Amino acid sequence: MFRNQYDTDVTTWSPAGRLFQVEYAMEAVKQGSAAIGLRSKTHVVLACVNKANSELSSHQKKIFKVDDHIGVAIAGLTADGRVLSRYMRSECINYGYTYESPLPVGRLVVQLADKAQVCTQRSWKRPYGVGLLVAGLDESGAHLYYNCPSGNYFEYQAFAIGSRSQAAKTYLERKFEKFTGSTRDDLIKDALFAIRETLQGEKLTSSVCTVAVVGVGEAFSILDQATVQGLINEFEISGEEAGGAAAEEAGGGGADQGGAAVEQEAAPMDI
Amino acid sequence: MDSLLSSEGDSQRTQYPYVTGTSVIGIKYKDGVLMAADMGGSYGSTIRYKSVERIKQIGKHSLLGASGEISDFQEILKYLDDLILNDKMWDDGNSLGPKEVHNYLTRVMYNRRNKFDPLWNSLIIGGVKNGHKYLGSVSMIGVHFEDDHVATGFGNHLARPILREEWREDLTFEEGVKLLEKCMRNLLYRDRSAVNKLQIAKITDEGMTISQPYSLKTFWNFAAFENPTVGAEGSW
Numbered sequence: 193m194f195r196n197q198y199d200t201d202v203t204t205w206s207p208a209g210r211l212f213q214v215e216y217a218m219e220a221v222k223q224g225s226a227a228i229g230l231r232s233k234t235h236v237v238l239a240c241v242n243k244a245n246s247e248l249s250s251h252q253k254k255i256f257k258v259d260d261h262i263g264v265a266i267a268g269l270t271a272d273g274r275v276l277s278r279y280m281r282s283e284c285i286n287y288g289y290t291y292e293s294p295l296p297v298g299r300l301v302v303q304l305a306d307k308a309q310v311c312t313q314r315s316w317k318r319p320y321g322v323g324l325l326v327a328g329l330d331e332s333g334a335h336l337y338y339n340c341p342s343g344n345y346f347e348y349q350a351f352a353i354g355s356r357s358q359a360a361k362t363y364l365e366r367k368f369e370k371f372t373g374s375t376r377d378d379l380i381k382d383a384l385f386a387i388r389e390t391l392q393g394e395k396l397t398s399s400v401c402t403v404a405v406v407g408v409g410e411a412f413s414i415l416d417q418a419t420v421q422g423l424i425n426e427f428e429i430s431g432e433e434a435g436g437a438a439a440e441e442a443g444g445g446g447a448d449q450g451g452a453a454v455e456q457e458a459a460p461m462d463i
Numbered sequence: 464m465d466s467l468l469s470s471e472g473d474s475q476r477t478q479y480p481y482v483t484g485t486s487v488i489g490i491k492y493k494d495g496v497l498m499a500a501d502m503g504g505s506y507g508s509t510i511r512y513k514s515v516e517r518i519k520q521i522g523k524h525s526l527l528g529a530s531g532e533i534s535d536f537q538e539i540l541k542y543l544d545d546l547i548l549n550d551k552m553w554d555d556g557n558s559l560g561p562k563e564v565h566n567y568l569t570r571v572m573y574n575r576r577n578k579f580d581p582l583w584n585s586l587i588i589g590g591v592k593n594g595h596k597y598l599g600s601v602s603m604i605g606v607h608f609e610d611d612h613v614a615t616g617f618g619n620h621l622a623r624p625i626l627r628e629e630w631r632e633d634l635t636f637e638e639g640v641k642l643l644e645k646c647m648r649n650l651l652y653r654d655r656s657a658v659n660k661l662q663i664a665k666i667t668d669e670g671m672t673i674s675q676p677y678s679l680k681t682f683w684n685f686a687a688f689e690n691p692t693v694g695a696e697g698s699w
Binding site: 293331 | 553555556557559560562563566567570593
């Protein structure tokens with residue numbers, strides 16, 4: 193019935209200093225379909241894998257525009273993700289109303305993290321089961337943040353979350369050093385390559401992924417399907433034959449293939 | 464109906480001004496923004512105080528000049544101190560510029576007038592952030608705009624016509640100060656609430672300074688001053 197006696201509510205510590213309910217929430221992020229983000233000095237690109245629940249249904253939206261200068265990609269419980277993006281939208285609107293200027297990305301991320309943190313310290317609440325990649329542009333440049341159900345947040349050059357995200361992370365880790373100087377189009381290309389890594393041989397088409405960009409002189413926007421398909425064709429990255437290479441890569445990387453039950457030694461807080 | 468009108472009990476706030484300051488004027492110039500205001504504080508029509516600082520620094524990038532109720536201005540400064548402190552506490556390299564302060568004040572002023580309890584001031588906000596000059600004004604009922612030169616109260620009638628004639632984008636600091644002094648001297652001559660003790664403030668990308676108080680040279684022996692009713696027979 194229970195995994196152990198310390199996981200019946202969020203506020204109970206285990207003797208090892210862990211909060212199991214919070215860790216389970218972070219597990220929900222790993223189960224969700226993948227989302228990735230990467231940034232240069234001037235642009236941030238988000239991309240995600242669209243997975244339909246059944247043959248008969250469409251997929252759920254995983255990338256949301258928050259404001260002209262901020263957008264998010266989510267992995268985990270989409271319902272929680274929508275609640276949080278609505279919160280972020282309203283924060284941006286309120287800031288804009290008061291100051292007539294865009295809310296600094298870092299500040300929004302802190303507010304979001306604080307909101308998530310509260311849920312880890314109230315017995316009558318549950319943590320949000322969603323991870324958010326927050327992409328944004330402000331005075332200090334382009335930013336990419338990852339917000340975790342635990343209330344932790346981190347700034348990244350490039351990052352991937354969700355199922356089979358390790359493969360994408362491996363790809364991004366290999367190439368991230370050159371992202372700083374990348375053009376917008378190069379970033380999108382790398383985003384598509386990284387997304388393909390998570391597909392594990394499945395064919396990359398515009399119907400299985402969504403891509404969004406924000407950058408200097410360009411408001412956050414989700415690319416339309418035709419554009420994405422155009423880019424995939426142009427870069428010839430749909431190829432299933434590349435799947436073998438991807439699998440090899442991921443095998444080397446280790447960790448959470450398939451998002452199946454993963455044995456965890458260390459508390460995953462330091463994700 | 465009675466209870467509706469006096470829902471706050473019988474308490475009444477300062478809904479009319481007591482001690483007031485007169486005009487402030489501000490101009491953009493080559494390197495930033497200049498602002499001038501005299502230091503008089505009028506209790507009704509009595510000039511009761513003569514060392515009221517009506518230009519203040521707000522954060523790193525802005526200057527605020529106020530005319531109208533002095534205690535309301537002090538209240539506004541308290542709001543802004545809180546605002547700037549909170550902004551600083553983020554400690555993330557972002558900071559509120561003149562545009563943000565201007566918009567914030569607009570919201571405060573309009574909000575208070577909607578409570579039928581206005582802050583009885585006309586404000587001028589000037590500043591420079593990242594090389595971008597900004598100058599704007601807000602009235603006690605929340606009317607706000609930006610311009611290359613702005614003024615409050617009598618300044619709108621006496622200073623701005625001069626500024627419209629003589630203001631240029633590429634005014635040097637010296638020329639700007641001269642122009643402001645010309646405006647202030649005119650106000651001194653014709654605005655009974657003005658006093659001959661003023662401060663001029665400068666803000667550029669390098670920083671800001673508010674001058675020590677000083678006086679303007681005046682000449683009161685113009686014929687029109689000595690005999691104001693000549694050529695105005697039949698008037699008062």
